[in-house]
Amino acid sequence: MDLAYSAEHQAFRDEVRSFLKSHKDQAPKPGERSSAAAQSWQKLLIEHGYAARTVPREYGGAGQQPDILKSHILAEEFTFAKVPPGHSGDNRIVPVLLEMGSEAQKQRFIGPTIRGEMLWCQGYSEPGSGSDLASLQTKAHVDGDDFVINGQKIWTSGAKTAHMMFCLVRTEPDAPKHQGISYLLIPMGTPGMDVRPLKQMTGDSQFNEGFFTDCRVPTTEIVGARGEGWYVANATLKHERGGLGDPNQAESRFHAILELMKSETIDGRRLIDIPAFRDRAMALQARILAMKFNGMRVLSHDIKGEEPGLPRWIVKLQGCELNHQAAGLAIDALGELGILYDDSPYLRDHGMWQHRYMLDLGLIIGGGTAQIQKNIIGERALGLPKEPKFEKQI
Numbered sequence: 001m002d003l004a005y006s007a008e009h010q011a012f013r014d015e016v017r018s019f020l021k022s023h024k025d026q027a028p029k030p031g032e033r034s035s036a037a038a039q040s041w042q043k044l045l046i047e048h049g050y051a052a053r054t055v056p057r058e059y060g061g062a063g064q065q066p067d068i069l070k071s072h073i074l075a076e077e078f079t080f081a082k083v084p085p086g087h088s089g090d091n092r093i094v095p096v097l098l099e100m101g102s103e104a105q106k107q108r109f110i111g112p113t114i115r116g117e118m119l120w121c122q123g124y125s126e127p128g129s130g131s132d133l134a135s136l137q138t139k140a141h142v143d144g145d146d147f148v149i150n151g152q153k154i155w156t157s158g159a160k161t162a163h164m165m166f167c168l169v170r171t172e173p174d175a176p177k178h179q180g181i182s183y184l185l186i187p188m189g190t191p192g193m194d195v196r197p198l199k200q201m202t203g204d205s206q207f208n209e210g211f212f213t214d215c216r217v218p219t220t221e222i223v224g225a226r227g228e229g230w231y232v233a234n235a236t237l238k239h240e241r242g243g244l245g246d247p248n249q250a251e252s253r254f255h256a257i258l259e260l261m262k263s264e265t266i267d268g269r270r271l272i273d274i275p276a277f278r279d280r281a282m283a284l285q286a287r288i289l290a291m292k293f294n295g296m297r298v299l300s301h302d303i304k305g306e307e308p309g310l311p312r313w314i315v316k317l318q319g320c321e322l323n324h325q326a327a328g329l330a331i332d333a334l335g336e337l338g339i340l341y342d343d344s345p346y347l348r349d350h351g352m353w354q355h356r357y358m359l360d361l362g363l364i365i366g367g368g369t370a371q372i373q374k375n376i377i378g379e380r381a382l383g384l385p386k387e388p389k390f391e392k393q394i
Ligand SMILES: Cc1cc2nc3c(=O)[nH]c(=O)nc-3n(C[C@H](O)[C@H](O)[C@H](O)COP(=O)(O)OP(=O)(O)OC[C@H]3O[C@@H](n4cnc5c(N)ncnc54)[C@H](O)[C@@H]3O)c2cc1C
Pocket: 121, 122, 123, 124, 125, 126, 127, 128, 129, 130, 131, 132, 154, 155, 156, 157, 158, 362, 363, 365, 366, 367, 368, 369, 370, 371, 372, 375, 387
């Protein structure tokens, strides 16, 4: 592992810092991802080469050469400046379209997506298919120039505000289950698609269920070949898992918790000076630092073009659990204020920690549950025997 930055990368870090200093005020507020402010911020970042960095210019991106260290520096500097980083549109769909989409799909979808004008949702999970995603039952058959879709999806985050869904459907019912799936792009609001919000424990309704009844999409809206959707979907999940559990996020939250522990008191004593709280903070800090150094290990492998294996596979599991534990410590530090919710006038930070605590619990499940991550680590990294497979009839 080489921890030194070259002069070029150090200069890049200085450039990003000075950009953030002078433009920070133009950044959108949290939760404004699709607002006009968010879109003009994203446009500014693309112009500077800080967002959609490696997306070719012909599709509206910054057209830079891939440089893992520069991407890492950007992520670090934006996190510590508490400024929303630029995005590459949607880290689940844009890389997939670039790699496997048709030229027409790239031209139509990538530009608006990286500018934040087109939002996507992921139609994978079904009531009977989550961890065992390949058992999905939503079907599509070809009729003329269209796929005709029938079935149900569930837990679709953001489906109410999205413009498009990337969706897995079974197109070859007689093929083995992993080979019978296709990956379709469906405009939201297509006739025959009914989206209903689901209430979450945070009180929000970000989740949705979706019903397809003879919903028609042109056969040109497939990514990859018919029956190869499983391989396309796995490429998407790889990008999603990479983003969940980012160690920079845990570290930046830890700094916020330390501030909280300096300002909250019990009987006039700052929490940071009380051994029981200090002890918990130190244990959390040790784990966060371990994940930070693990992130450097991943980076070192990536730079050399090697597959990191174990260091990469633990990121989602450890990072999401750490975020949840950090929010738990913040709630305890808030004492009786930590159990308030909704619109109580006594809320600290608009109830952010309570909201995060519940949301982060969900993120331990979303994108592959903790148990599934442990199976992957056990089987692929530690060489443990594979768990027996019981194939469902589909
Ligand atoms: C915050 C959040 C956002 C989400 N967003 C989306 C989205 O946008 N689009 C989408 O399609 N889906 C989404 N999901 C759904 C998510 O992908 C599924 O919840 C997840 O894959 C688990 O599937 P399941 O809920 O059906 O649970 P199940 O697969 O039924 O699992 C139930 C329990 O059994 C355990 N389990 C299952 N199989 C095994 C095994 N082989 N070994 C050990 N334990 C096992 C699981 O770990 C879990 O604890 C989201 C979920 C959450 C929580």
